[in-house]
Amino acid sequence: MVVPITVTRTGVELAFTSLNSEVEIDNLPVEGEIPHWLHGCLYRNGSAKFDIGRVSYNHWFDGLAMVHRYAFHKGRVAYRNRFLRTSPYIQMMSTGQLSSGFETVQPTSLANRILRMTLDAIGYRTGQTYNTNVSFMHLDGKFLALTEQPVPTIFDPISLETQGAFYFSDRLFGHLSCGHPQYDYQNQEYINYLTCFGPINTYNLYRIKATSDRRELIARIPVRDPCYMHSFALTENFIILVEFPLIIKSMKAILSGKAPMHCLSWEPQRGTNFLVIDKRTGKQVVRFTSKAFFAFHHINAYEQGDEILIDIAASDRPDLMYKSYLNLLRNATRSEDHPLAEYRRYHLPLHKPVHSSDVDYELLSDRKIEMVCINHARCSSRHYRYAYAVSHNRDWPTLVGQLLKIDVHNRNTKGWFDPNTYPGEPIFVAAPNAKDEDDGAILSVVLDAVRQRSFLLVLDASSFKELGRAYLPHHIPLEFHGLFANADPEI
Numbered sequence: 001m002v003v004p005i006t007v008t009r010t011g012v013e014l015a016f017t018s019l020n021s022e023v024e025i026d027n028l029p030v031e032g033e034i035p036h037w038l039h040g041c042l043y044r045n046g047s048a049k050f051d052i053g054r055v056s057y058n059h060w061f062d063g064l065a066m067v068h069r070y071a072f073h074k075g076r077v078a079y080r081n082r083f084l085r086t087s088p089y090i091q092m093m094s095t096g097q098l099s100s101g102f103e104t105v106q107p108t109s110l111a112n113r114i115l116r117m118t119l120d121a122i123g124y125r126t127g128q129t130y131n132t133n134v135s136f137m138h139l140d141g142k143f144l145a146l147t148e149q150p151v152p153t154i155f156d157p158i159s160l161e162t163q164g165a166f167y168f169s170d171r172l173f174g175h176l177s178c179g180h181p182q183y184d185y186q187n188q189e190y191i192n193y194l195t196c197f198g199p200i201n202t203y204n205l206y207r208i209k210a211t212s213d214r215r216e217l218i219a220r221i222p223v224r225d226p227c228y229m230h231s232f233a234l235t236e237n238f239i240i241l242v243e244f245p246l247i248i249k250s251m252k253a254i255l256s257g258k259a260p261m262h263c264l265s266w267e268p269q270r271g272t273n274f275l276v277i278d279k280r281t282g283k284q285v286v287r288f289t290s291k292a293f294f295a296f297h298h299i300n301a302y303e304q305g306d307e308i309l310i311d312i313a314a315s316d317r318p319d320l321m322y323k324s325y326l327n328l329l330r331n332a333t334r335s336e337d338h339p340l341a342e343y344r345r346y347h348l349p350l351h352k353p354v355h356s357s358d359v360d361y362e363l364l365s366d367r368k369i370e371m372v373c374i375n376h377a378r379c380s381s382r383h384y385r386y387a388y389a390v391s392h393n394r395d396w397p398t399l400v401g402q403l404l405k406i407d408v409h410n411r412n413t414k415g416w417f418d419p420n421t422y423p424g425e426p427i428f429v430a431a432p433n434a435k436d437e438d439d440g441a442i443l444s445v446v447l448d449a450v451r452q453r454s455f456l457l458v459l460d461a462s463s464f465k466e467l468g469r470a471y472l473p474h475h476i477p478l479e480f481h482g483l484f485a486n487a488d489p490e491i
């Protein structure tokens with residue numbers, strides 16, 4: 001006799017419940033229609049396994065990395081998902097023990113901690129990999145999964161099999177990396193930075209061609225107290241590091257053996273600094289300070305007249321990080337339980353003295369947002385009009401309940417909302433021969449709390465109307481970031 005399974009988990013719980021299955025499906029069932037012009041692969045990365053047996057990670061950011069691949073070909077969608085076989089994954093599956101992560105720490109000796117940090121910082125080929133569950137980068141002909149540790153993980157873009165650690169061929173040094181490298185479309189290269197701890201702490205800014213494995217130093221910026229920055233801004237001529245006063249207590253991290261999250265100190269009295277660095281010379285040209293705020297994600301930045309405009313998903317405090325414990329998220333009932341950010345535009349006047357304060361901002365939307373994307377290929381580091389984001393819905397306030405299209409010219413907003421669903425980060429894909437900035441599609445992986453499964457949603461980016469959805473056989477925990485590659489989907 002088949003005993004029916006009683007599903008007791010709410011959608012909110014399901015959004016932070018482990019997905020253990022790995023599947024390959026040639027043709028997902030589609031409701032509506034997937035545009036036939038959509039050709040290529042969407043890759044998604046995020047936390048998918050939070051526990052084994054009786055042990056569990058405490059924090060959303062520590063879940064083990066799973067990569068998902070949605071291949072589009074003539075209106076069909078094929079799907080495949082795999083855990084990255086990183087060192088933390090292998091340890092968990094073979095011993096039942098958790099590895100150290102952002103909020104989690106396993107006891108180890110001081111000598112071992114220093115040795116591991118140093119070897120990774122100099123790019124020594126230990127073969128050890130990290131839980132790279134944040135984002136992706138296509139570099140040197142390889143697909144890389146990234147986190148904030150300096151060693152990415154290589155995976156096969158078709159089979160999703162893990163191929164090991166990626167090492168750069170240069171001698172740049174750094175203990176922490178940034179999970180959001182910026183692609184400089186003008187010069188066709190990536191720009192990113194490393195944070196390096198030592199007698200003199202530094203931010204090491206670098207550029208790297210997409211076809212290369214060798215980084216080139218742009219600037220080594222000394223800093224007394226390095227700050228936790230998850231992303232940064234790029235304009236035509238400048239790199240802007242926005243130093244939120246979430247200070248990394250580096251000596252505490254090394255000596256105490258505490259998890260990285262517990263070595264961060266929110267010190268709002270310092271304000272937030274904007275370090276503006278000339279992209280070509282590496283010289284810091286100006287430094288501004290504003291009232292303290294925090295952000296995970298920059299949206300876009302560009303130069304206009306004698307100003308730099310920096311658009312950021314900003315909050316007064318880093319509450320999202322501290323409210324992203326799994327037990328809190330699974331029991332979330334109000335929008336305050338999963339705080340989102342404001343759409344702020346900071347104005348940096350370049351004609352001001354080298355050290356200026358009182359930088360101010362305007363709000364570009366009255367909605368709270370996160371996981372914002374734009375038409376990057378056309379508008380990165382340039383004037384733009386449209387942004388796409390997750391948001392709370394007023395009638396469905398728990399977690400992220402809707403997708404928004406925000407017109408920052410007219411300050412108009414369009415929304416996509418379906419009751420009992422939780423959408424993830426939107427990704428813009430331009431249509432072939434696109435004329436307008438919003439001529440294309442928006443892709444988002446959405447958790448359906450009624451069907452207890454996720455689906456891939458396709459919206460018309462212009463009208464923001466749903467075109468189609470393709471259901472998966474399982475739920476997907478709320479993910480972080482993705483990448484659309486125009487590669488042959490080889491369905």
Ligand SMILES: [Fe+2]
Nearest residue numbers: 230296297481
């Ligand atoms: Fe991120």
